Amino acid sequence: MWDFGQISSRAGRLREVDVAVYTWVLRHRSLSADAAAAELGTSRQEVAESVQRLLDAHLVYRSPVDPAVGFARAPEAALARLSAPSEARIRQSQYQVALYEEELSSFRxxxxxxxxxxxxxxxxxxxxxxxxxxxxxxxxxxxxxxxxxxxxxxxxxxxxxxxxxxxxxxxxxxxxxxxxxxxxxxxxxxxxxxxxxxxxxxxxxxxxxxxxxxxxxxxxxxxxxxxxxxxxxxxxxxxxxxxxxxxxxxxxxxxxxxxxxxxxASEGLEQVSRQVNETILRLLATGLKDETVARRLGMSLRTVRRHIAEIMDELNATSRFQAGVTAALNGVVGASAPPEVEQRAP
CATH class of the missing domain: 3.30.870.10 (Endonuclease Chain A)
Structure with a gap:
């Protein structure tokens, strides 16, 4: 009998001929290898092997009265039978974990x-x-x-x-x-x-x-x-x-x-953009790299560099550091700089 572990280790066990044999059993309610082989145009041995694979997969089953009589199951029903042992083991494991958790929680x-x-x-x-x-x-x-x-x-x-x-x-x-x-x-x-x-x-x-x-x-x-x-x-x-x-x-x-x-949008895109540029200028004036500025502002590096290009163009600056210093000298930034965190005695 198969279970999920066996299926995973024997992937591809079912073959194309098994679909034809399964359909034949579904129509004729018989497991006769001779009759199926004659109608399907294949050998008796191949049909017999196919029937055994279908029995192992729970896709067909024998009549308890006459072994030559067979019936086909819906694939969903076959899956339920195949998965039942694994599901039982999972439930048992979950129950055991719950017991462990309840037992150990009293120690916390x-x-x-x-x-x-x-x-x-x-x-x-x-x-x-x-x-x-x-x-x-x-x-x-x-x-x-x-x-x-x-x-x-x-x-x-x-x-x-x-x-x-x-x-x-x-x-x-x-x-x-x-x-x-x-x-x-x-x-x-x-x-x-x-x-x-x-x-x-x-x-x-x-x-x-x-x-x-x-x-x-x-x-x-x-x-x-x-x-x-x-x-x-x-x-x-x-x-x-x-x-x-x-x-x-x-x-x-x-x-x-x-x-x-x-x-x-509520505050005004122009005002927000100006505030961003002022903050970038303050950070540039300290000599920080673009990557550090981006990380501090929670922005992508590409967005920061786009802002920097706009700032340098506006200030006619040839370097990032020059843009920051020029802005500070002109009073563009500095007044609204965030306060430093007070040092607290250990």
Whole structure:
């Protein structure tokens, strides 16, 4: 008898002749190899081998009264019979996993309470799956506030936005305060606009800034998530109070200087474009590379270079650095530069 494991290791077992024999059995309700061979114009041995393959695949079966009489099953019914052993094993495995989870969950409170402080202070999570699981647990445990900085908001796909609004709705309905920072470029992104409109209606608060300090999520000012610097999908969970407090201070200073989220069309495309150019000029004046500017502003490198070309043309500058310095000397930029983050004593 076949099961899924046997099928996968014997791929291509059923042959073209089996379809003809299956059809013949379906029409004649017989497993006679001689009669089928005569009508189909093939050898008796080939028909007999085909019948055996069809029996193994549960596509045909013998009459319990007369072995020469046979019936064909619908392919769906054959599949159900083939898959039944594997499905039973899957159910058993799922049941066993549920038992493990229930049994081991009673140890978590003790672990959380008594593990060494240094083990709780900084936790490195290497895989995206584990990061998501830890974020989900922190979200479920969150009771008062979630703050986050989400650079590059204009690049998030609609599916991610839908997942985010579902998660945030649960938090807001529990009375949790949500404040999120995005890059200004998110205001040009329709899915971001729709997400912010929906979440704002539920009580979430969203602001944008030209330059952000990086990706950050903080729950109840007790645990902070920041990305690993190796550009992987991993994260570091920080629970050390002073470090978490410092990250919250960084967020608050950026939040205070940020502007409420509005889509670019509402604010005026010309004004938004001017603000972007001024920020690029400030960064160019410090000698930053195009790639660094793009990363800080949450923009593509191609878009940044297009803005830079427009700026250089307008200022008659021959280099990026000259454009930044010329703009600063002429008072084009500088007055609205974002404040520096205050240094806090360790």
């Amino acid at each position: 409170p003790s672990y959380e309470e008594h593990r060494p402080p240094d083990a709780r202070a900084f936790e490195v999570i290497d895989t995206l799956e584990d990061v998501r699981a830890t974020l989900n647990r922190a979200s479920e445990d969150c009771r008062t506030e979630m703050i986050s900085s989400q650079p590059g908001g204009g690049h998030r796909v609609p599916e991610a936005m839908q997942e985010a609004i579902t998660r945030d709705r649960r938090l807001l309905e529990r009375g949790v305060s949500i404040r999120t920072l995005y890059h200004h470029t998110a205001r040009f992104h329709a899915p971001s606009q729709a997400y912010v409109a929906a979440a704002s209606a539920l009580g979430g608060q969203y602001r944008t800034a030209h330059a952000l300090f990086g990706r950050l999520i903080v729950f109840d000012r007790a645990s902070a998530f920041i990305p690993l610097q190796d550009e992987s999908w991993g994260a570091v969970v920080i629970r050390e109070p002073d470090t978490v407090g410092y990250l919250c201070d960084v967020f608050e200073q950026t939040w205070d200087s940020a502007t409420p989220f509005v889509d670019a």
